[in-house]
Amino acid sequence: MQPFAELLDRLVYTTARNAKLKLLEDYFREVPDPDRGWALAALTDGLPLRLPIRKTLATILEPHVDPLLYRLSRDYVGDTAETVSLLWPDVRANAPPPSIGDVVAEVSSASSREFPRVLERLLDRLDVKGRFALLKLLSGALRVGVSARLAKTAIAQSFGRAVEEIEEVWHAVTPPYGDMFAWLEGRGERPDPGRKATFRPVMLAHPIEEGDWQGLAPADIAAEWKWDGIRVQLSARPGDVRLFSRAGDDISGAFPDIVQAFAHTEGVLDGELLVLRDRAVAPFNDLQQRLNRKSVTGKMLQDYPAHIRLYDILFDAQEDVRELSFLERRVRLEAWYERFLPSLADVSALVPFAAFSELEEKWRQARENGIEGLMLKRKDSPYLAGRPKGHWYKWKRAALTLDCVLMYAQRGSGKRSSYYSDYTFGVWKTPDELVPVGKAYSGFTDEELLRLDRWIRTNTVERFGPVRQVAPGLVLEIAFDAVQPSSRHKSGVALRFPRVHRIRWDKPAREAETLAAVQALIPS
Template sequence: MNRFAALMDALVFTPARNGKIRLLTDYWQTTPDPERGWALAALTGSLTFGAAKPAIVRNLVMTRVDPVLYGWSYDFVGDTAETAALIWPARPGTNTPPPPLSEVVHGLTSAKRSEVPALLEGWLDALDSDGRYALLKLITGSLRVGASARLAKTSLAEWAGGNGVQASVDEIEELWHGLRAPYLDLFGWLSGAGPKPTVAATGGYRPTMLAQPLEDEDIAGLDPAAYRAEWKWDGIRVQVVARTLGESRLYSRTGEEVGAAFPDVVERLAFDAVLDGELLVVRDGEVRPFNDLQQRLNRKQVTPKLVKEYPAHIRLYDILFDGDEDLRALPFDARRQRLEDWYARTRPPAMDLSPMVPFETWEELAALRAGARDNAIEGLMLKRADSTYVSGRPKGPWFKWKRGPLTLDVVVMYAQRGHGKRASYYGDFTFGAWTGDPENGGELVPVGKCYSGYTDEELVRLDRWIRNNTVRRYGPVREVPPGLVLEVAFDSVHRSTRHKSGVAMRFPRVHRVRWDKPAAEADRLATLEAMIVE
């Protein structure tokens, strides 16, 4: 555990990408199995411990520390794991050796919830403050060390090269979802001690091809004849993997399995193909707003009523595999024809083809895009006719030409601390709009939350304003009087029964801090309601 803690600490304080890769490659080289495999799982977000919750950590700490002192400390530090790691008073005479990472993983995986506090207590006593911090970050699932899953896999490819093994990041990505922690077969291959793992027959995820954003002023430099256009639908990108010899699965664009929330989709995947598309809610042949899809996302249990009210549907963009045939090296036009042919003979339920948008000039396409918001469409996708399907976000083959965001002036009502490097600052805002004239009985009602869009310099000033104007505290939440106006940008707005205002924004972010604007001049709820997509 101490080696893993040292790696975490070094990653946090190494800002350069290449420096992080060197730290990781050294760790893979010098750490034995299965320790390095569990560390890889932790860094890539593949480790979860259902029985270990932040509340258990807080309650455990308060058996050793005065609750008031803990509360003051947490308010100053702003992070449960860091507060507990620093304030934990080890018992005199404790000589238990620090646990290896594998012991922690196996212990938490097999423990019942009632057994977790005793396990944690013993480990916390055996570790120093850095080890305690790493342990608590690990079990609460919030490492945030500035090393993404992609970076970890990049370091694996570089380490393999040093061992004389040719392994690209894309190859590792291709295998990833067919492997299980602690990845003994993966490390065996990359170290040169074993063969490359075989996952072709599994329901594994294939790395997704993504698009670059396109600004209006940049489109003039592109040749319209070289591109094909499709609508950018307002759902979530998914990969459908249905294999006759393996499992049928549904993945998000980042490789997260989402099929549990959509059993009505997964159970009907009776074919052998890998497809790329958009997950939507379609009712009576009409694509519903994203807010309807949110009713299905991240559900642990899906009732027949939910399935009936919010029927899931996949709008297909691309085909990656037709049976065992890998089509990704074909140009887009050829893959599109193969997709149309596959769809014509298969006719899968609850799926259709995303239609192509014919055009000859950018002006013609821009006019079509201008009306996209009225049809619950995010904008347009532009794809080069000759583009192969490659992983990542290469510049040039695919572009997303989104419609411009909506904006609204709102008033900050509540604030909480942020996360990671912003954990000490109040930068997570709940904001509201007026129900009417504030001087004639109008009140503020919450309409959204945001935690991004401002600079570090603006955050310091925002944090100071929140601290100087707090009127009440509700645990970690601070209430402030009407006085701080934000101009927020958002993609769309929908009706919501979960909010007092009856509306919910999609992807709100700070566009501008309106220090110059009086709170009474912020926008009214009626203005937001007029933007609702039904």
């Protein structure tokens, strides 16, 4: 546990990507199995532990720390693991610090009634850094600025491999990944997905920028609509059909209708998951009703009918076709679709154009047609894992902006735990009533954050636990992608993908937008 604790401590205070990679590479090379595998699982959200950690911590800490002091400390620090690691009595039991393997074994074998005592004993064997690492490990929320992709990149670079090789075998291995490390160190065979319906690394696009157009010729480019759903991969083998998000998460349980529709097929397909009614794409908010669920009801299947719009093929039955050009894969995709004709699916149509000026006109009409934008793909591009330069481009419709009023603020987490950096903003329902329409956590500089934090502390009118209500005096220009109905907001609407575009220190709050103006932006 101590090497892992040291790793987390250094990652928290390291901001540069390459420096984080170096820390991770050293750790994966030097730490033995199974600890490095369990650490990798924690960094990639694959640790098979789901525990009532916050409730348990409050229970076991109460005999040592006054509950009010704990709540105030937690509110000030902004992180449960850090708060408990500092407040826990430093009794330091005679037993040596546990390894991560010890922790996983003890916690996994403990019943729900035994877990509080097990956790107490583990905390007693660790110092402050160790306790912090233990609680982060068990909570599954490390928050050290390391994505799953970065962790896989570190594994690859540690052993002289390409990250795509790691992603190819990722769904053929399970924590603590002993067989994968054996392969990387030359002690074993490459893990083989075999006949399993496994996830394959996806190809991603770059946002198109002004300078990119100079290197593009209309004759070399195929265009498709960018549909407003979520990117998915459908992997089908005889008797085994899986639906994955673009990050490789298995979301099959939430979409049994899609799984059933592809039960007779074989191959690996790339596409967009949508809710479709009467052949029209429903707002993204409808699709959200089915996301992040382990199972769905019959009524939900009926109310939010899922559909996949296919636009690429990776495996035609068992044949890997990723090295073919886009146009060749397109022919294979259309033939595959005609061969199997899966219900709840269609093939995304290509957008015809002769010149980019003609394509730009279509792009300008995207918003009124309820489409997110355009995808531009080189006709000769193979299907490459990751985000390779110069192959695929996404041309999203321009963002909308609204002037909103800051209503509430809450301290952030990690490096922002001492600053009010999470903002709830609203618009005028009546001349005297503001109603919230969203939250923003980004879009401002560190210097602007300091000024915002000072303003919030000075203009607080009421506190609700960690949340401060402020006087309606500051206007935030919010950039966002769309407006959708929302039962979670008192206003009945929510902005999609909101971020702070500008801080309007100069604008009176009374001149911010009205709810009626926001409602008018909801797609019909």
